[in-house]
Amino acid sequence: MFEQVMTGTVIAATATALVRLGLRRHALCHVDVAQLLMGLGMIAMYLAPSPLLAAPFVAFGCWLGFRAARTRTSSFLHHAIGSLAMAYMFAGQQTGPAGTPLIAAGHHHGPVTVAAQTPGLVLPLLAWALMSYCALAAGFAATDLVRTPPPRARSVIELVLSASMAHMFLAML
Secondary structure, eight states: OHHHHHHHHHHHHHHHHHHHTTOOOOOHHHHHHHHHHHHOOOOOHHHHHGGHHHHHHHHHHHHHHHHHHOOOOOOHHHHHHHHHHHHHHHEESSOOOOOEHHHEEEEOOOSSSTTTTTTTTOOOHHHHHHHHHHHHHHHHHHHHHHHSSOOOOHHHHHHHHHHHHHHHHHHHO
């Protein structure tokens, strides 16, 4: 039941991010694009998991990292880490038997399997660090919900996506 609720909230957050981009009157903001891409990536993990889907997240994460270094803005860095975390999740996936033992990651994104001995992709310390980072990001987004003025949709989307990522990493471990 929990898995279905998490999936539903990710779909709702992604739809909200898409609507926010459609209603935008100003230039695109990297935060809105990052949230939409992350939500679409989580939905893709549920529908058609493939390690090849890591490529757009690597490209976007590198671009955000470059922007973070150039502008010294923590928001760019935060979303670069999130994008690269999604790339890590996609790169560590296998959708069928590959000759090595597989571990079923029963998180809310369906029956994705993660290779138990994939060289360089399943690094438990990195997964723990990313899980902790996503949990902290969800906590910071949650504090935005208790502040005045009332929370913005962006904070709710961030809370849902960060909490879902933390849950996915925890299930993967």
